[in-house]
Amino acid sequence: MTDEAQSRKPYWPNLAAGIGLGLVLLATYYVAGRGLGGSGAVARATAGALHQVMPGHIEEVSYFSRYFVDGQIKWSDWLIFQTIGVFLGGFFASLTAGRFGASVDKGPQISRKERFYHAMLGGGIMGLGARIAKGCTSGQGLSGGATLALGSWVFLLCLFIGGFVAAIFFRRLWR
Amino acid sequence: MNDIIAPLAKTGFIDPEINLAFAALIGFGFGFFLERAGFGSAKKLTDQWFGSDWSVFRVMFTGIVVAMLGILTLDEMGIMPFENLYLNQTFLAPQALGGILMGVGFVIGGYCPGTSFVGLASGKLDAIFYIFGLSLGVIVFAEVWDFIAPFLQIGAMGRVTLFGFFGTSPWVIAGIVVMIAIGGTKFANWFEAKQKG
Numbered sequence: 001m002t003d004e005a006q007s008r009k010p011y012w013p014n015l016a017a018g019i020g021l022g023l024v025l026l027a028t029y030y031v032a033g034r035g036l037g038g039s040g041a042v043a044r045a046t047a048g049a050l051h052q053v054m055p056g057h058i059e060e061v062s063y064f065s066r067y068f069v070d071g072q073i074k075w076s077d078w079l080i081f082q083t084i085g086v087f088l089g090g091f092f093a094s095l096t097a098g099r100f101g102a103s104v105d106k107g108p109q110i111s112r113k114e115r116f117y118h119a120m121l122g123g124g125i126m127g128l129g130a131r132i133a134k135g136c137t138s139g140q141g142l143s144g145g146a147t148l149a150l151g152s153w154v155f156l157l158c159l160f161i162g163g164f165v166a167a168i169f170f171r172r173l174w175r
Numbered sequence: 176m177n178d179i180i181a182p183l184a185k186t187g188f189i190d191p192e193i194n195l196a197f198a199a200l201i202g203f204g205f206g207f208f209l210e211r212a213g214f215g216s217a218k219k220l221t222d223q224w225f226g227s228d229w230s231v232f233r234v235m236f237t238g239i240v241v242a243m244l245g246i247l248t249l250d251e252m253g254i255m256p257f258e259n260l261y262l263n264q265t266f267l268a269p270q271a272l273g274g275i276l277m278g279v280g281f282v283i284g285g286y287c288p289g290t291s292f293v294g295l296a297s298g299k300l301d302a303i304f305y306i307f308g309l310s311l312g313v314i315v316f317a318e319v320w321d322f323i324a325p326f327l328q329i330g331a332m333g334r335v336t337l338f339g340f341f342g343t344s345p346w347v348i349a350g351i352v353v354m355i356a357i358g359g360t361k362f363a364n365w366f367e368a369k370q371k372g
Binding site: 011014017025027029034035039046050078081086087088092093099106116121129134136140141147151153154158159173 | 184197202209210225233236242243255262265269271276283287292298310311337339352
């Protein structure tokens with residue numbers, strides 16, 4: 001065993017991490033009256049970044065109009081701040097657990113290049129899916145699940161069906 | 176009426192600027208626990224879909240149960256009325272299709288949007304490509320939004336909860352959710368043990 005592997009702390013038990021996550025979600029409702037979100041900030045940041053490059057076109061895309069106030073992207077948004085927090089929290093946690101370091105997560109049968117391509121493809125499918133569902137695993141799954149929203153439980157069921165079925169066809173990526 | 180103190184940002188207990196500061200703090204906690212669960216690793220996350228490690232299910236449902244019981248208790252105590260909380264509206268067709276796409280994208284991409292930021296923060300290079308993909312997905316969606324808008328309304332039911340839909344007490348539904356979490360965990364443990372042989 002290398003020194004690096006020895007300094008790497010084990011993951012927390014599922015129950016401990018889940019309780020922590022649940023309390024954070026409860027605090028979110030207590031403070032802000034809303035749930036957590038994973039993908040909303042990406043959508044807003046994408047609109048903001050594109051607006052720098054092609055303002056004329058982006059202002060014509062009606063879906064993006066929700067992110068603008070007086071012709072400017074509104075950056076002081078709850079999910080933008082929350083997502084910056086997620087990054088910092090993840091950074092702090094990985095650092096203190098001895099897990100921080102440049103690496104690529106992939107299955108043994110594919111190259112790094114193939115992994116990068118599929119990460120982008122999967123990200124694209126999920127970016128699209130999260131907008132269609134009006135929320136992702138955090139916004140629909142966790143938050144909608146905890147508030148017992150009917151449609152969010154439909155989402156959760158379909159998420160697990162989609163994942164298990166897709167695993168049959170994309171086994172080579174990870175095994 | 177005076178007992179109602181939460182949500183703090185809606186009852187005026189805290190200013191919008193403080194609410195944003197809390198957003199960062201809450202996000203920090205979210206990212207921290209996701210990382211501690213092991214969800215900064217696409218390998219760990221995707222093990223769920225091959226049945227060898229059900230951590231995603233167990234952590235997710237533990238989180239849902241804890242938050243749900245807290246929300247219902249605070250509502251019962253009159254501290255945080257449920258009606259004042261944001262609730263995802265129900266759009267059956269888009270949520271079903273979106274859910275399936277998210278499941279498929281999860282297997283191919285290795286992360287979900289929230290965990291990809293934890294992956295990035297842990298130094299995972301593949302997470303950068305994933306997040307770039309997320310952005311591309313958003314662009315495609317925004318560009319075709321005008322055309323698919325009618326589909327996005329199929330099965331629109333507004334603000335509806337499971338207990339409202341089935342006309343029962345929230346606590347009955349909560350009991351069922353707890354049973355799903357416990358039953359699912361028992362099944363998951365059995366399945367993992369069986370796979371290991």
